[in-house]
Amino acid sequence: MRDWWNDMRALLAVVVLLLSAGSAAAQVPAKCFANSERWAYARDKETLAAPGERFLEDMRACDPSFAAAVVEAVRYQIHKDEVDKFTRAKSYVFAAYGIAWAVLALSALGLWLRQRRLTAEIAALEARVRAAEKS
Amino acid sequence: MKTILLVLCVLAAAVGFVALPFLVFRAPLAYELFVNQKIFYYHVPASIVMFVAVFVAGIAGVGYLITRKPTWDDTAAAAGDLVVIFGAIMLTTGPIWGKIAWGVWWVWDARLTSSLLLWMIFVAYALVRRYGGPGASRLSAGLAVFGMADVPLVYFAVNFWKTQHPTNNVIPTLGPGMREPFLLGIVCYLLLFIALLAARKAVRSGERRLHETHDLAADAGLVE
Secondary structure, three states: OHHHHHHHHHHHHHHHHHHHHHHHHHHHHHHHOOOHHHHOOOOOOOOOHHHHHHHHHHHHHHOHHHHHHHHHHHHHHHHHHHHHHHHHHHHHHHHHHHHHHHHHHHHHHHHHHHHHHHHHHHHHHHHHHHHHHHO | OHHHHHHHHHHHHHHHHHHHHHHHHHOOOEOOOEHHHHHHHHHHHHHHHHHHHHHHHHHHHHHHHHHOOHHHHHHHHHHHHHHHHHHHHHHHHHHHHHHHHOOOOOOOOHHHHHHHHHHHHHHHHHHHHHHOOOOHHHHHHHHHHHHHHHHHHHHHHHHHOOOOOOOOOOOOOOOOOOHHHHHHHHHHHHHHHHHHHHHHHHHHHHHHHHHHHHHHHHHOOOOO
């Protein structure tokens, strides 16, 4: 009889523990992210960033340090993306400037050479005409 | 003439190599476009000056068709060549910007296609002048007028059709620090345009003088 009573007490303790753990597990998400429908994106009414901001707000209310960790990870990712973009775009910008100035410089050089050649040709022809007139 | 040309070149060089890069470097970075947006300060002034060159070529072409004075023809020829030069700058810097902003070098949207068409009209103009033979001046004047009619189509293409190219609202909405380098870019390219126009006109008059001297030499039996 005593053994049976001890067994029942142990079983009761296990049931109480399981029930309290279950209710605690059920309570965490309900407390943290109780209104997940808030994160839905209303395309016609708001910007794309708006639902993200509501999600972050809920995450901060749930666990501020976890929210800070997520923001930090995103910030690092953005920084990395921007550095990559800057490095790539910088070379394109220099190429564009180089081409613009090269086209102008080549055109100016071509004009100068053509003018020089023309002046020399005119001078040579005029000298021949003058010499012919004298003789 | 030579002194004016020299002053113009020095001014253009001072603006283009000293003031403009300084202001472009200091200009704030645009949201999303980042450093790539700085191509704008060379691309858009080149496009504006190309339009100016088209109008100069077109108006001088009309002047030549009415009066048949060689000075109109020289101006039209010089401006026509400059359309090709400034158009080449616009058509190379634009796709470089597009590669970063859109991920592709070229899209066949209305603004880009009509700009390419305008440039090709003036490439044809230059070819007609070079290889057209007698009557090339009149034919090329007609082409310049045709090219001038294409300018409104290029400018308003972004309003008439849905295009990937940014709209004409970009310039009035430029942020603080962006307006100055943009305006200086236009001043720099306009100075270069005037200097190159004067230099090309001088070359054209040199070519005319060479022809006249050649005719004199031919009359004297010195050349064939």
